[in-house]
Amino acid sequence: MSILERFSLRGKVALVTAGAGPQFGQSISSALAEAGATLITASRNRERNDEYAAKLRARGHDAHGLQLDIEDMASIDALHAEVLRTFGRCDILVNSALARDGHQGSLPEQTPEVWRHSADGDYLGLFEICQKFVATMAEQGSGSIINISSIYGVVSNDPSLYEGTVMKQPPTYNFVKAGMINYTRHLACYYGKQGVRANCISPGGYANNQPQPFVDAYCKRVPLGRLLDHEDIKGAVVFLASDASRYVTGHNLMVDGGWTCH
């Protein structure tokens, strides 16, 4: 098999949580679909996922929308059952959903309620979805889990970047993204012998019309001199999803333009 063939996802079923989201979600979903996977995108708004799946099908890919509330354990279990009923297997799981309501405000403004939201989606939800699908993958004897963490799961936010803006930096985000990285290592250690790999991708900031003072400060600090765009995460996703990375597990792949180099 040639190295390019190892990157192919033909014949594989891939589930992306929040895979219809306009930033990383669609980027991840389109990368997996373009690499040949049968793509399933799921989040709270089923219609939005169906619409995005229809767009991918119009481009010649095999894509489907389903419903998922990552804060609701019954919804996760129902999605797991539906994926197996309809597609018979799951080879790739990308956890990209983020319970944004759990990431409002900076430390002095946050309340236990905000932390509970974050815990429901980004802590219990991640536990439940990985527990369900890792068991399926172990039964299959193969599978790849990719958890989308962040530079802010590895280092703290740099307060000086936000000077002159009203941008808030919620500590819940640092808490869940750091925990996600080590939970992923746990999955890698306990399921590797059953053929399941688990890795993280930690992206830097996605260009999304942020205030100019922030953009200037960010671009000055990051070695590659810019924020991420729609294309930047795709290669990392396909690499970790495919057999091209078949001896890579428990890794946290920084897609950060060198942000964490210094």
Ligand SMILES: NC(=O)c1ccc[n+]([C@@H]2O[C@H](COP(=O)([O-])OP(=O)(O)OC[C@H]3O[C@@H](n4cnc5c(N)ncnc54)[C@H](O)[C@@H]3O)[C@@H](O)[C@H]2O)c1
């Ligand atoms: N945007 C960035 O700069 C950035 C940087 C590093 C990492 N990330 C990570 O990338 C991932 C995607 O982030 P993004 O910025 O593209 O999108 P986002 O943060 O705007 O939205 C997250 C997605 O999660 C979905 N979602 C929210 N609550 C949900 C729930 N209860 N159940 C199911 N889905 C739910 C939303 O529909 C949305 O599509 C996140 O995990 C985020 O932490 C983002």
